[in-house]
Amino acid sequence: MESKRKNVLHQVLSIRGMGQVVTVSAGLLVLCVIFGALNPNFYSGRNIANLLRQIAPFIIVGIGQSYVLITGNIDLSIGSVLGMSCMISATLMTKGVNPWAASLITMIACIMVGFINGGLVSGFKLPPFIATLGTMTVARGIAQLVNNNMNTDAIGESANGFRNFFYYGKTLSLYNTVWVALALWLVFNFILSQTKVGRHIYAIGSNIEAAKLSGVNTAVTTTIAYIVSAFCAGVTGLITCATGGLGTMDAGTSYELYAVAASVIGGVSTLGGQGILLGTIVGACVWGVMQNGLQFVGAPVALRNIVIGIIVIVSVLADVIVRSGKGKKSITRFLGVSLKIK
Amino acid sequence: MADYIVELLNVTKIFPGVKALDNVSFNLKAGEILALLGENGAGKSTLMKVLSGVYTKDSGLIKVFGEIVEGLTPKKAQDLGIAIIHQELNMCSHLSVAENIFLGREIVRNGILAQKEMNAEAKKILDSLSLDIDPETIVGTLPVSKQQMVEIAKALSTNAKILIMDEPTSALTAKEIEELFKIIRKLRDEGRGIVYISHRLEELRYIVDRVTILRDGQFIKTMDFKDTDMREIISLMVGRDIKEKYPRIECGVRKKIFEVKNLNAGRMVRNINLELYEGEIVGIAGLMGAGRTETSRAIFGADPKDSGEIWLHGRKVTINSPADAIREGIVVVPEDRKKYGLCTKLSIKNNISLPNLNRLIMFLGYINKKQENIMSQTAVDNLKIKLTSADANADSLSGGNQQKVVVGKWLANNSKIIIFDEPTRGIDVAAKVEIYNIMNQLKRQGIGVLFISSELPEILGISDRIIVMCDGRITGEMLASEATQDKILELATKFETKLA
Structure with a gap:
């Protein structure tokens, strides 16, 4: 029994990328202890429930960005697609369209952005930074266009079911938003870790040439990653719409960067080929806990931004140092280089 | 002993879990070319990295020009006149020749880069090497051989007295190698000490004065080159006699299994016709840039074809992508x-x-x-891949074992035709023999083997039939039993006559 348990533990720890997840989870625990000590209300059932609901959107956009990052690319259009989703769905609902039909139409529009991103990057070989910077601007423009450059009116009572599903409702004492995030995570984690498409995503991120010469259809696989990213951004846009009960044109601003943060804090490499979605959840939790916790202890917004930014840098730096296996050396090398520049 | 410009005494370097250097002693005289030999992992590179300050020794003594040196760093080594020319060229390909030569040591006048002065200085150094390269050329536009020369010029611009060259010829053609050797001899005659690291033992006799052999991180022997021969060197390197450097088996050629008809793909693949019979290895010889790799990529569907047909087991197959080729069992x-x-x-x-x-x-x-584990274990067992765990990263393996992993993924695919493109480059003697044995094993199983190599001895030693390419065309074909190095070279340099 004892040895069997050890064996399972050993197996879990030997999963690639698990090391970083364990380290970050420990960090997350420390954060929770600190915030709890500063304000015991942090642990109140209400705050925990709210906190988890706040984290859910970070998890969802983080999943999408992780997919793209693991292929060795980046998706800067996430925030704008989120805004577009929020505006399209809300506009349709205020015009009397059934909320679920509106959601479906919205998701189709979002997926098309993902398809275009994938086509530009894998088909036309545009640098992903540029391609998605372009679609980011276009998608934001669409968000502004759909309701004539105005935020929408309230989506009304006919959308109460929709709002309950994505935001207000609770199932088994957890907000539905959290369930949506967990469901998406289960599906996309399965695809990434257990299926052929997932394996191809890692292979492309590790060495696109070798993957191509091994028969991997790199264009299709890259496009799938971008579609997943746009899909996740679209769902988050629906959540945002349900949250506010209206469409706001600047919804989702900077979310692409939050998504990068959740991914890299959780150990996804921006160079591709490495990282697991479990890390993305933990990374999103760190992100959410920092935001919520700092707010809870009364830190001003400016300070919050600075602290969170530093956390992103430190977590990536720690990863670099651990991965090179010789922290001291990379620091001396860094100093040596900077001395030379002088 | 005053004539030693470099002396390393009992140097030890330990990495986590490995004793990379174990009490190694090494010396170099002024005005000599010393070959530092050993298999991959023997400690050659580590030793040279200790000497050039990249690694810090754990114990031992380093003397340069008779003076004991402590706390060596790359910068300090450079100041002492030690320059290392790496196997992978360390050049900024978007910068000019002069900019590369003076990188990190730019001449600055009143806070402004003295561009003209540096160009003139670079020109002077290039001239001293009798190199006709414009210092303002962008390095990335030069052929690899010229880039190598620029790297040497860069070393000389620091007034290096001790030059370390790591596999300088691996990417060069025969003619370029000749030019390089001329320069190396010239540098020696000017009184510099040169450490020459290479796996291509055949070329040693053209330049080397002395050899030092390492094995498993230990010093084995140092001797004058004229007092030894290849057999002794190899057996010292591997620690045993390799009887069969090129093991060959006879299978008896049977039916035709593979045919390429009139294949064209750009300038480097022109009207290629070749046939492959069961039970034979066909070698494709030629100089670097003869179009051999391009041909393999076109067959494999990695590059688009302009025209041509591919027949497998008497059936015409359509290959437009690597995925198509893999499905048919044709792999590279x-x-x-x-x-x-x-x-x-x-x-x-x-x-x-x-x-x-x-x-x-x-x-x-x-x-x-579960099936994946079985597939991987089968490949590991069949090819005797040495590893600690199949879950380890592929780059944790040595070069030879990495190569076996690549072969392994194609064997698991039940491939029918395997094209090996320079499979033994940069791997050590013992691993080479293992790769030859794998090719022989495939040949015995009736798998068609195409073997592209720039090393004539191994082409002659392993192939049953040899096809020679030059300039994107097949210029000749012969049975290995009738082939000689001269014959192949003549065909490999049969360029088209350009009429005025």
Whole structure:
């Protein structure tokens, strides 16, 4: 029994990328202890429930960005697609369209952005930074266009079911938003870790040439990653719409960067080929806990931004140092280089 | 002993878990070319990195020009006149020749780069090497051989007295190698000490004065080159006699299994016709840039074809992408395994299964991990891949074992035709023999083997039939039993006469 348990533990720890997840989870625990000590209300059932609901959107956009990052690319259009989703769905609902039909139409529009991103990057070989910077601007423009450059009116009572599903409702004492995030995570984690498409995503991120010469259809696989990213951004846009009960044109601003943060804090490499979605959840939790916790202890917004930014840098730096296996050396090398520049 | 410009005494360097250098002693005289030999992992590179300050020794003594040196750093080594020319060229390909030569030591006048002065200075150094290169050329536009020369010029511009060259010829053609040797001899005659590291033992006799042999991190022997021979050197390197440097088996040629008809793909693949019979290895010889790799890529569908047909077992097959070729069982073991062959951040197991995932899928794309383990274990056993765990990253393996992983993924695919493109480049003697044995094993199983190599001895030693290419065309074909190095070279340099 004892040895069997050890064996399972050993197996879990030997999963690639698990090391970083364990380290970050420990960090997350420390954060929770600190915030709890500063304000015991942090642990109140209400705050925990709210906190988890706040984290859910970070998890969802983080999943999408992780997919793209693991292929060795980046998706800067996430925030704008989120805004577009929020505006399209809300506009349709205020015009009397059934909320679920509106959601479906919205998701189709979002997926098309993902398809275009994938086509530009894998088909036309545009640098992903540029391609998605372009679609980011276009998608934001669409968000502004759909309701004539105005935020929408309230989506009304006919959308109460929709709002309950994505935001207000609770199932088994957890907000539905959290369930949506967990469901998406289960599906996309399965695809990434257990299926052929997932394996191809890692292979492309590790060495696109070798993957191509091994028969991997790199264009299709890259496009799938971008579609997943746009899909996740679209769902988050629906959540945002349900949250506010209206469409706001600047919804989702900077979310692409939050998504990068959740991914890299959780150990996804921006160079591709490495990282697991479990890390993305933990990374999103760190992100959410920092935001919520700092707010809870009364830190001003400016300070919050600075602290969170530093956390992103430190977590990536720690990863670099651990991965090179010789922290001291990379620091001396860094100093040596900077001395030379002088 | 005053004439030693470098002396390393009992140097030890320990990495976590490995004694990379174990009490190694080494010396170099002014005005000599010393070959530092050993298999991969013997400690040659580590030793030279200790000497050039990249690694810090754990114990031992370093003397340069008779003075004991402590706390060596790359900068300090450079100031002492030690320059290292790496196997992978360390050049900024978007900068000019002069900018590269003076990189990190730019001449600055009143806070402004003295561009003209540096160009003139660079020109002077290039002239001293009798190199006709404009210092303002962008390095990336030069052929590799010229880039190598620029790297040497860069070393000389620091007034280096001790030059370390790591595999300088691996990417050069015969003619370029000759030019390089001329320069190396000139540098020696000017009184510099040169450490020459190479796996190509055949070329040593043209330049080397003395050899020092390492094995498993230990010093084995140092001797004058004229007092030894290849056999002795190899047996000292591997620690045993390699009787069969090129093991050959006879199978008896049977039916035709593979044919390429009138294949064209750009300038480097012109009207290629070749046939492959069961039970033979066909070698494709030629100089670097003869179009051999391009031909293999066109057959494999990695590059588009302009025209041509491919026949497998008497059936015409359509190949428009590597995926098509893999489905038909026609595969390539590419020349640069790190760049084209392996996903180095993925595990060994995942690399082996990558092209074979379709056979491991149960439902909805779900990969059967048990079957995957079996597939990987079979490949590891069949090819005797030495590893600690199949879950380790592919780049944790030595060069020879990495190559075997690439072969392994194609064997798991039940491939029928395997094209090996320079499979033995940069791997040590013993690993080379293992690769030859694998090719022989495939030949015995009736798998067609095309063997591209720039090393004539191994082409002659392993192939049954040899095709020679030059300038994108096949210029000749012969049985290995009738082939000689001279014959092949003549065909390999049969360029088209350009009429005025």
